[in-house]
Amino acid sequence: xxxxxxxxxxxxxxxxxxxxxxxxxxxxxxxxxxxxxxxxxxxxxxxxxxxxxxxxxxxxxxxxxxxxxxxxxxxxxxxxxxxxxxxxxxxxxxxxxxxxxxxxxxxxxxxxxxxxxxxxxxxxxxxxxxxxxxxxxxxxxxxxxxxxxxxxxxxxxxxxxxxxxxxxxxxxxxxxxxxxxxxxxxxxxxxxxxxxxxxxxxxxxxxxxxxxxxxxxxxxxxxxxxxxxxxxxxxxxxxxxxxxxxxxxxxxxxxxxxxxxxxxxxxxxxxxxxxxxxxxxxxx
Numbered sequence: 022x023x024x025x026x027x028x029x030x031x032x033x034x035x036x037x038x039x040x041x042x043x044x045x046x047x048x049x050x051x052x053x054x055x056x057x058x059x060x061x062x063x064x065x066x067x068x069x070x071x072x073x074x075x076x077x078x079x080x081x082x083x084x085x086x087x088x089x090x091x092x093x094x095x096x097x098x099x100x101x102x103x104x105x106x107x108x109x110x111x112x113x114x115x116x117x118x119x120x121x122x123x124x125x126x127x128x129x130x131x132x133x134x135x136x137x138x139x140x141x142x143x144x145x146x147x148x149x150x151x152x153x154x155x156x157x158x159x160x161x162x163x164x165x166x167x168x169x170x171x172x173x174x175x176x177x178x179x180x181x182x183x184x185x186x187x188x189x190x191x192x193x194x195x196x197x198x199x200x201x202x203x204x205x206x207x208x209x210x211x212x213x214x215x216x217x218x219x220x221x222x223x224x225x226x227x228x229x230x231x232x233x234x235x236x237x238x239x240x241x242x243x244x245x246x247x248x249x250x251x252x253x254x255x256x257x258x259x260x261x262x263x264x265x266x267x268x269x270x271x272x273x274x275x276x277x278x279x280x281x282x283x284x285x286x287x288x289x290x291x292x293x294x295x296x297x298x299x300x301x302x303x304x305x
Contacts, residue, residue, distance in 0.1 A: 109154050172265050173241045175219035175299040179249060180272060180283050182210030188295040194279050204293040205248065205286030206300070212281040214272040216249050217265075219285075219299065224261045224269075233284065234276020237269045246291070250284035251275050 186194070186207040193199045222241035230236050233250035237257060240246050253273025257263060274281045287296045 105154055109157070172221045173243070174245070175241070175247055175287055175296070176301070177217065177219050177265060178208070178300055179217050179219050179247075179269075179285050180208055180210050180214050182208040182214070182283070184297075185209045185282065187297065188293070195277075205250070205284050206296040207282050207284055209280070209282045210272055212253060212272055212274070214283075215268045216252060216270050216272060216283055218263050218267045218269055219247050219265065220245075221265045222247075222263060224257045224259055224263060227255050227257050227259050227261075230276075232277045234278060235270070235273065236276075239263065239269070244290040246288045248284070248286035248288070250286070251278045251282060253281075 184206065186203055188203060188206055190200055191203045193201055216237075218239055220239070220241050222239040224237060225240040225246065226236070226238040228235070230250075233248070235252040235255055236248060236250040237252065237255055238246055238248050249269055251272075251274055252270040253275060254271040256268055256270050263269070272281055272283050278284075285296050287294050287299055
């Protein structure tokens with residue numbers, strides 16, 4: 022039995038002249054052809070896969086760059102949102118502190134609940150916080166300006182204690198049955214109790230005056246002054262700027278006094294007026 026021939030034959034006829042010709046036979050083995058075809062197919066497949074891989078890698082790089090850009094934008098927005106939240110918290114803390122100082126919490130608690138409504142609109146939290154912060158800060162600036170003006174007006178008790186002799190006519194505390202005009206409000210309290218400025222201002226006098234003993238006079242501007250008499254000790258000096266609540270000295274019984282107390286006086290254009298109208302209803 023003859024073995025199968027795996028050769029592939031190709032015939033090429035070449036004419037060399039008008040009278041003669043020559044035939045040359047070329048043979049290739051089938052397995053070589055198959056191997057070449059398979060190799061070309063493999064190479065084409067590898068090239069196609071490489072091109073596909075490069076394309077996918079480029080797409081992946083673009084997606085990664087876009088994700089990185091989005092992450093950077095999100096991080097920037099997160100920092101802005103945190104900054105806005107910190108601004109809101111800071112403003113609310115300052116507002117709360119000012120409210121406590123001004124004693125408006127009780128009035129806020131009595132605010133009547135009002136109805137609310139209206140159309141629903143899209144909401145962006147960052148824009149909302151920015152809007153809220155801007156308006157709170159604007160209101161706070163206005164509020165602080167009012168409070169600064171109010172701080173120049175006596176509005177707190179200079180010492181806690183009991184109201185004794187008030188403004189106006191009274192019997193002579195040293196006896197004798199005579200009457201005299203009392204230019205301030207006496208507040209009985211313990212010796213050495215700190216005496217606080219009823220409003221912000223500037224110390225115009227700190228020392229001894231007849232009748233008052235050791236006294237501090239504070240000028241609040243606009244012709245308004247307050248006087249704190251019979252002190253056992255003075256803690257400020259003339260020309261010193263002080264804030265409402267600053268300690269001016271200590272309660273004593275110096276000068277024309279029968280015992281430890283504070284003589285509190287309010288004057289407008291150097292004319293004494295009733296201090297009771299500048300005192301809150303309670304020493305608490």
